[in-house]
Amino acid sequence: KNEVEQSPQNLTAQEGEFITINCSYSVGISALHWLQQHPGGGIVSLFMLSSGKKKHGRLIATINIQEKHSSLHITASHPRDSAVYICAVASNYQLIWGAGTKLIIKP
């Protein structure tokens, strides 16, 4: 069993929909990262959080340390949000990576 599991693997939605991507992990962590990988391949860090909630524009990330679960939400989704969203957890000075969630937003 992978130490970091993301769901769903693939998600297709219509423009304007509220999007939720989930990340569950099974190890103790010092922080959790959410990253975005564009269709062109570039990877950009979105959030790093160790508790609570962070918001940046239309993106919101939450984490529940007790339940070992994090969610990434996108409000008012737009086709330009189409990308692979990757969760990674920092554990024992290493990053453990999820396999990513491929999101497609249709106009």
Add this chain to the structure above:
Amino acid sequence: NAGVTQTPKFRVLKTGQSMTLLCAQDMNHEYMYWYRQDPGMGLRLIHYSVGEGTTAKGEVPDGYNVSRLKKQNFLLGLESAAPSQTSVYFCASSTGLAEGSDTQYFGPGTRLTVL
């Protein structure tokens, strides 16, 4: 600032050939990393460096060597390429201040095909 750059962007090798991928960063970061990304799998750490002159093995180091002679550069070498090394390779860097908890900045990737 250019951030993290990688050369080349694309490369096709024949089995048994060698090559070196170059990663450069201009953010004065201590930590640098080499990952490979394969379809359906998460990023896997090949080697990493916590400072100039130091390197360490990651999750999948076999078949690769690295060097960090200068703080800003991290080289990944394939001595005898194999088809299993066909992948997209990403370099990243971070300050290293929070050891795993700090933000990593990624290069654009190198798409390598080994025939």
